[in-house]
Amino acid sequence: MRGWILGVVAATAMGGAAWAQEVKPAIVYDLGGKFDKSFNEGVYNGAEQFKKATGIEYRDFEIQNDAQREQALRRFARDGFSPIVAVGFSQASAVEKVAKEFPNAKFTIIDMVVDAPNVQSVVFKEHEGSFLVGLLAAKASKTGKVGFVGGMDIPLIRKFACGYVQGVKFANPSAEVFQNMTGTTGAAWNDPVKGAELAKAQIDRGADVIYHAAGGTGIGVLRATADAGKLGIGVDSNQNGLHPGKVLTSMLKRVDTATVATFTQAKDNKWKAGVSVLGLAEGGVGWALDDNNKALITADMKAAADKAAADIISGAIKVHDYMSDQKCPG
């Protein structure tokens, strides 16, 4: 009897979303946790911003291992949460599975595309942001040699590298770019020692600006460049403050904006399944300029980066996306 009533209540809650106007947002963070000063924290900041603006509470969960992704998503879906935001490309298979089980719940996955009628996929044009920091790197480099250190060797990271190379060559066609990947396993995201050694190796070869897209490994890269008196470039969130004056800039992925957007759409009943790609035009990517690095960015560099950004938005500059054909020109 009780189960029957609950069932009816649940059915009404799900079916009646149109008139209920109640959103119960939830977030499942990726490994690394919500205070990772990077990707997950961006989502957290966005959610907090939404909460402050609307007063709508949300629930979140920090997974401790891979097996918990699916459990956490299913749990939220069963409890009637919607939209459920899954952070990170590694949640793709879990989202795919759970979305099928709960066709009435809305899922948003960040950084990956999942093709399902109730999943919104938010991906970023990292190559556009990387292009801009590549341009800045080439302009800041005195040796004409710059470096890139990636984390795990996956297409997503190659996409960063490819955009960066294009930006460097755009500003200085004769510049040389050294590219290294830390490894081929998950440990490659958490090896600052190896990151520092890779950076030192690139510095020995003449690089004086090094961009990382390597998570925790990148902390070692920024450390090594700062120690050697060279410049590093941060990624995902604003890392300029890690070594003030030694980090040229950071390539930003505005996951906070994306989170606010998906929650707001759900609240206003405008949430739609499908893929949304956030690039420079949508304010989804960019580069960081703050008190920590303003002495490093000359007016000329800023003007060049702003012009390139405008040209990318207008289509005058086309930045090739590595993931479209698994190739990088030049």
Place this chain on the structure above:
Amino acid sequence: MDVFGFGIAIFDSGVRLAVPLLFACLAGLWSERSGVVDIGLEGKLLVAAFAAAAASHRFDSAWVGLAAGIAASIAFALVHGFAVISQRGNQIVSGVAINMLAAGLTALVGNAWYGQGGRTPPLEGAMRYQPLTLPGAEQAAAVPVVGRLYAYVVSGHSVLVYVAIAAVVATSFVLARTRFGLRLRAVGENPAAVDTAGISVTGLRYAAVVIAGVLCGMGGAYLSLDQAAAFLPLMTAGKGFIALAALIFAKWRAWPAFWTCLLFGLLDAVAIRLQGVVVPGVGQVPVQAIQALPYALTVILLAGFIGRAIPPRASGTPYVKER
């Protein structure tokens, strides 16, 4: 850069990468020579790295950090010791538990203290070890080959690197030439005989486990106070396990352990430096091939060249007094 300079850079990098392995490998050597298998090296390195970074950040001194790292590592070593020596528990299970505890605890406490996903803030100035310039290094740099080797490979590391080399000398000497060392080795081969002679098996094994704790403490501190100058969750990245492999490779001896760790460090450095470099005659070597090199070489060397590696006979078995 000339070829020689490139070689120098690889050696320099190899020494840096070998040091944490060497500390962990010596720790394993002490422990296993006394009959206590220690697969918790990874966990001890990790907890030491965390304690060192946190204490150094709090007290603004790398030396306080080192002390805290050693203390934390000894505490974990004693937990292992209590479980497997006093309680005669399974040594592998206890080691696995140590590793899991360290991985979880450091991330949890780190997050609670600093709220940065388990990371500590970057360490600056006196909070970290700076490279030392050995006397005469600057003048020697002008001398070809030998001078440059001295100036760039031998000199220019932090104090813990020289401590690691001193630890090899000390380990080799104490185990081979002193009464304590002889008894310790005996306890790993035939504890009953040692017991019959009226010497405490438990006492010797605890001593060995604590020494292992001290060594792991220094290894962990080197990672977080020198190499990375910050703590990150899981930053040991499997070094404790590679050290175990090096230990087998070295057949549980101090000097071979030194050379093995140096070899592993060099291979790692080669892998890092050769990535994306065009080798004359070969072209650009694929990244994956370079990264697999240390592992492939390990397998080949283990299978073909070093012959049989026989562990201390009593290692892995808890000692039970016969009645």
